[in-house]
Amino acid sequence: MISPHGGTLVSRVIPAAERSAALAHARTLPVIDLNAREASDLLLIAIGGMSPLEGFMGRDAYESVLTGMRLPSGHVWSLPVTLAVSDESIAKRATPFEAALRTPDGNIAGIISVEELYRPDKVREATLALGTGDEAHPGVQYLKSTGATYAGGKVRMLERTKTGPFANRELDPAETRALFAEKKWERVCAFQTRNPIHRAHEYLIKCALEIVDGFLIHPAMGETKSDDVPASARMDCYLALMEHYFPSANVALAAFPYAMRYAGPREAILHALIRQNYGCTHFIVGRDHAGVGNYYGTYDAQKLFWTIAGEVAITPIMFEHSFYCRRCNGMASQKTCPHGNADRIVLSGTKVREMLQNGDALPQEFTRPEIAAILQKHYAQSRVG
Amino acid sequence: MKHDKVTIKIPRPLYNRVQQLIDDSGFNSPTDFIVYVLRDVLSEKGVTNAEKFTPEELAAIKDKLRRLGYLD
Numbered sequence: 001m002i003s004p005h006g007g008t009l010v011s012r013v014i015p016a017a018e019r020s021a022a023l024a025h026a027r028t029l030p031v032i033d034l035n036a037r038e039a040s041d042l043l044l045i046a047i048g049g050m051s052p053l054e055g056f057m058g059r060d061a062y063e064s065v066l067t068g069m070r071l072p073s074g075h076v077w078s079l080p081v082t083l084a085v086s087d088e089s090i091a092k093r094a095t096p097f098e099a100a101l102r103t104p105d106g107n108i109a110g111i112i113s114v115e116e117l118y119r120p121d122k123v124r125e126a127t128l129a130l131g132t133g134d135e136a137h138p139g140v141q142y143l144k145s146t147g148a149t150y151a152g153g154k155v156r157m158l159e160r161t162k163t164g165p166f167a168n169r170e171l172d173p174a175e176t177r178a179l180f181a182e183k184k185w186e187r188v189c190a191f192q193t194r195n196p197i198h199r200a201h202e203y204l205i206k207c208a209l210e211i212v213d214g215f216l217i218h219p220a221m222g223e224t225k226s227d228d229v230p231a232s233a234r235m236d237c238y239l240a241l242m243e244h245y246f247p248s249a250n251v252a253l254a255a256f257p258y259a260m261r262y263a264g265p266r267e268a269i270l271h272a273l274i275r276q277n278y279g280c281t282h283f284i285v286g287r288d289h290a291g292v293g294n295y296y297g298t299y300d301a302q303k304l305f306w307t308i309a310g311e312v313a314i315t316p317i318m319f320e321h322s323f324y325c326r327r328c329n330g331m332a333s334q335k336t337c338p339h340g341n342a343d344r345i346v347l348s349g350t351k352v353r354e355m356l357q358n359g360d361a362l363p364q365e366f367t368r369p370e371i372a373a374i375l376q377k378h379y380a381q382s383r384v385g
Numbered sequence: 386m387k388h389d390k391v392t393i394k395i396p397r398p399l400y401n402r403v404q405q406l407i408d409d410s411g412f413n414s415p416t417d418f419i420v421y422v423l424r425d426v427l428s429e430k431g432v433t434n435a436e437k438f439t440p441e442e443l444a445a446i447k448d449k450l451r452r453l454g455y456l457d
Contacts, residue, residue, distance in 0.1 A: 168453050174438070178446045179455055252455060306410070310417030 001177060001186075002313055004277045006052025006075050009173055012110075013046050013157045023158055026100040026108045030090055032083065032151065037142070037259035039103040040222040041081050042110055044258060044274065046157035047172040051277045056083035058152030059118040066128045069266070069308065076308045078269035079129055079261060082120070083112065086147035091117060101155065108158065115153040122148075130263050132295050138225055138262045139292075166221050166235060166255035176216065176254060177279035185214030189282035189317060190275035192289075194220045194260055195349070196229055196237040196375060198367040200322040202245060203331035204284055208317050212282055215251045217242075218275065222259035225292070227353070233378040240370040264289065264296035265304035269312075272305070276314040285316045321346075324365035357383070395419075 004010075014022045034042060044050045052075060057065065062080050064072050071077045085091045090099065095117055101110040122143045123133050130139040162170050171179065180188050189208045193201065197217070209215045219238060221231045229237075235255070242253050258274070261267050267290035272283040289301035297303075302318045309316065322333040324345040337344070345365045347355075355362060356379040362372040403415040412418040438446070450456045 171450075171455070175446055175450065178438070178443060179450050182447060182450070182456055306412065310412060310414075310419075310421040 001181060001279060002276060002281045004048065004051040004173070005273045005312070006073070008051065009048040009177075009277065010045070010051040010054055011048055011174075012054055012155055013160045016159075019159055022111065022156070023108065026111050026158065029098050029100040029111065030093070031102050031108075032085055032087070032090055032099045032112065033102050034083070034104065034109070035146065036104055036222065037261075038083055039109065040257055040259040041083075042101060042103075042155055042157060043160075045081070045155055046110065047160060047174070049173055049258075049274050049277050050081060051173075053077075053081055055112065055154035056150070056152055057081055058116045059150075062118075062120065062150065062152070066125060069269070076269065076273065076311050078266040078273075078308075079263055080125065082150045083152070084146035085117070085149045085151050090151070091147070091149035093117070096153070099151070110155050110157040112151065112155045113153045114151045117149050117151055119149050129266060130261075130295070131265075134295070137292065137295060142261075164221075164257075165232060169235070169253065169255040170221075170257055171254040171278075173278045176252075179252060180214060180279045183214060185212075187212040187282060188214045188216055188280045189284060190216045190218050190278065190280040191284050192218060192220065192256070192271045192275070194228055194234075196234055196367070196371055197241055198352075198371065199324060199331060199365065201286070202241065202368070203322050203333075204286060204319045205246075205251075207319070208282065208284055209250060211317075213250070215246075216275070216278065216280055217246075217251065217253045218256045218278070219253075220258045220260055221255040222257050225260070225262070229375070229378065233374060236374045237371045240374060241368065244370055245368060260290065262290060262292040264291045265301040268301035269305060269308060272314050272316060273312065276312070280314060282315045282317050285318050287319070287321050326365075359383075 041050070045053050045055060052071070052073070057080055060072050062082060064070055065077050065080050069076060069078050096113060096115050099112050099114055100108045101112055103109045126133045126140045126143055130137055132140065134140060135144065160172070189212045191201070191205050205215060205217065217238060219234060221235070238253050242248065242251065268285050271290065275283050285302050285305055287298045288296060305316045320334040322331060324330070325332045325337045325339050325343050327339045327343045328337050345363055347366050352362065356375055359376070359380065400415055403418055407415060407418050412421070447456060
């Protein structure tokens with residue numbers, strides 16, 4: 001089994017025997033409110049998904065990641081994982097101190113030992129991490145929306161509860177590792193997505209599955225953009241694919257409680273490192289991975305990945321643009337198909353949304369009929385609603 | 386950045402072949418390539434995390450995976 005990034009699977013969940021006392025203690029502490037992304041990050045840190053991180057980044061780690069894509073320990077890490085503080089009474093406190101972490105639903109979820117408070121230059125952060133300062137970029141908008149001070153320090157989560165709509169589909173890194181071991185999958189490839197899986201991605205998954213033992217479909221089910229297909233409809237699509245088109249002996253579906261950054265190339269690396277922590281040995285890096293709009297080149301993520309490939313244990317599997325080709329009479333990619341665009345069925349995300357909003361049928365060469373039906377139902381309900 | 390690194394000697398012809406191999410690739414140096422290959426090989430020989438659980442913890446996780454339909 002592949003080692004976690006940094007060598008050890010971090011666990012920052014307070015043991016059950018200590019939970020009551022920790023909760024009582026947390027209720028005496030000043031409170032830092034988490035937004036949806038920070039709550040996702042707290043969870044991922046606590047369950048080891050972001051190993052070797054044990055908390056939100058202090059200034060040294062933040063600077064090291066921004067400027068060199070490395071943690072101070074030397075381990076590759078591509079994006080800051082930070083906790084922004086809006087409350088000035090917290091932001092001006094003398095460090096160190098402890099604070100309770102409250103999730104958007106009002107629950108005290110954890111405790112942070114704040115070791116330092118620092119004021120980031122968010123324009124610089126956006127430029128370095130996202131590659132743009134354009135305020136139309138959702139990552140830039142996020143940075144603008146959060147507090148001006150960052151709190152760095154180790155966290156402890158009070159309890160790992162799974163209560164959301166995908167609770168039965170959320171597997172923690174320890175659980176996926178046990179699953180892979182039990183299934184005797186030594187080589188496991190992961191696929192990250194925030195979209196319904198159409199035939200092009202199904203094709204990539206099946207190509208990758210040919211060279212590994214097992215496959216983890218791991219859709220991000222945390223916060224996404226408002227115009228992305230909502231998580232509930234996407235989950236219905238994934239379940240339909242699992243039922244009709246993937247062999248359950250070799251493919252597992254698990255919800256990934258992660259909030260998207262839309263940071264393109266740098267986020268592709270983060271996605272891979274996290275999947276290594278989940279026990280995956282391979283990771284699909286597709287075209288415009290984690291991209292949004294036209295901020296990143298089609299293969300920028302793949303190019304950036306090669307610059308750190310010697311330093312990470314997980315193996316990227318790079319794919320070129322894939323599609324259905326009428327003359328090939330099947331799925332293909334730019335690498336495997338000699339024909340031209342006239343023979344290829346390619347639909348942009350914008351075009352797909354437009355067709356669904358108009359109630360038009362999606363071609364079966366583009367998406368499976370079961371997926372098309374789910375999406376058409378979702379968009380029909382949206383029109384009524 | 387501090388790294389704990391050691392020097393390993395490999396035959397010069399092998400080094401030259403690696404050098405040729407990585408030309409026009411994304412690897413910055415033969416060292417990067419060799420580390421990449423070694424990590425790939427060793428990743429499959431690492432300690433299974435599941436082995437770090439107590440038998441009771443592992444049994445509980447497997448039970449849960451069965452209840453959720455991930456295991457038969």
